[in-house]
Amino acid sequence: MIPQEVITNSSVVTIIGNNCITFENYKGILEYDSNKLIVQTKKNKITILGEKLCIQYFYDYEMRVSGKICEISIQKV
C-alpha cells in the first residue's frame, strides 16, 4: 500500500511530547530564532513557537527540532 503522503505529496510532521518535532518532505526554513521557527512545506507554512529551539539535524529529507514547544500553527500559502 502506498503511503498517503506520497500520493498527496504532503509533508509529514511528527511531534513527540512537547520537546521534539520532526519534519519530512519540507521545502526550507523561512525564519529561525531560538523562540520561533517557520518551516515552508509544499502546501503550508508551519510556525512553531517555543523556548530554546534547536535544530538537531537538518538533512535534505528530514529535519528535527528540539526544545520546549509551546504552539504550532499552520497557514495555507
Next chain:
Amino acid sequence: MHRIIIILRFGCFMKKSLWIWLNGYIELLISGNQKERFLNLCKNKSINIWNIRKDEDNIYCYIKSKDYFKLKPVFRKLRIVPKIMNKYGFPYLKFKYRRRKPFLIGVGIGFVLMYICSLYVWNITIEGESRHTDVELTEYLESINICEGIKIKDVICNDIERSIRKEYSDIGWVSAQIVGTRLIISIKENTLIPEKEKLPETGSLVACNNGEIVSIITRNGTPLVKAGDVVNKGDVLVSGLITIYDDAGEVKAKHKCLADADIYIKYTLKYEDTIPLKNEIKEYIGKEKKKYSIIYKKDKINLFNSVEYSDNCDIILKSCSLNIWGDFYLPFDIEVTSLRKYKMVEKVYTEEEASNKCIDNFNIYLDSIKNEYVNVEDSYIDYKIYGNFLKAAGSVTLIEKVTAYDDIYEINTEN
C-alpha cells in the same frame, strides 16, 4: 520487537557517529542577515548539518569537514565569512599528534594488545554453589584444562557442562557461557533430603537428660514411662523388647524391635556469664595507608610507595580482577592493602554497655543450643555488678525430643 528496533537504531546511530568522527567534522559560526538562506542552500546542495542553535545574531552548527569546501561558493554568494570554532575527529587528532609518533605507536600497540587480550579467558566466575566451594570447582576445572589464560576458541561450553555433571552427581543443572573475556559457570545443586543417620536394627529409646516427660506417643516397643514422670539421663523410656503373654498371663514369647516413639523431655539448664568492666580496645592512630599491587598469576608488582608493616596494625587485603568495561577482563588482578596502626587503650564499660554485651552473649548461647530437636520454652537472666565484673546468672528451660538409642536389656516390669 520494539526493543530490538531501538537497539538497531542505536547501533546505526553509533556506526554513523563513528564514521563522522573518523572523517572529521567542524563547528561553524555563521553571522550575517542571510542565515536562513544559508540553511536552505545547504539543504539544496544535500549537505547535512546538525546541532544548529542560535545565539544572539549568530548561528552555530556542525558540518562534515569535506562538506566545508563544497560550501565555499555559497559563502561567496551570500557574502558570509564563516568562522571555524572547533575541529573534531580523527584527521585533526592525527595532525595534532603528528610530531609525537611514539605516542601514536603506543596507542596502536595498546589497541593490538587489547585485541590479543580479548582472545583469552581471564576470569572464571562460578555462580549458584552452596555445598561445593569455589576453590573445589576451580581445581576441578583446572584438572580438565580450563583455567584463566585459556584461549576462548578452545573452550567448549557443552563439554564443560557435561564433565561437571558427570563428576558431581549432586549438581543437577550446569550452564557455561563466555561473556567478553569471562567464563561464567552457573550451577544448581540438587536439594535432596539428606540421608538420616543409620538407626540400629533393634534398640530402646533412652533419656538424653535429667528431666520431666512432657508427652509420649509410642509407635513401636514397650513404653516404660508416662507424661509427668521424672527421669534421669540414661533411663530407658521405651523398651525395644515386646513381651507376649498368653491367656494364663504367662510369658509366651519375647521379640526384639527398634523402639519408635515421640517423647519430649523438659529440663532446665543453668547459665552463668562474667563480663569484665575493664577491657582493652583498639584505638586507631593516624591515617589509613593504602598500598596498591598488580598481580599477574602469582607474580606481584607493588605500585607507588611501599608501606611498612608493624606489630600493632590492622591489615585488610582487597583483591579484584581488573576489567576495562563490563565483562572485558584483563589478565591482571589489583590488590589493595589497607593498613591502619592502632594502640590498645583501656576502656571501662558502663553498666548499660556491659549489660547489653551480656544479653548479646546470652542470645548467642540460646541460638547455639537450639536445633531441630531442641526448642527453648523459657529463658531468664539476671545480672549484677561485683567490683570490676558484671556477673550474670540465668536459666533456660528446654524441650527436647528423645532420639538416643541404647541396647535392649531385659527389665523386670512385673514390679
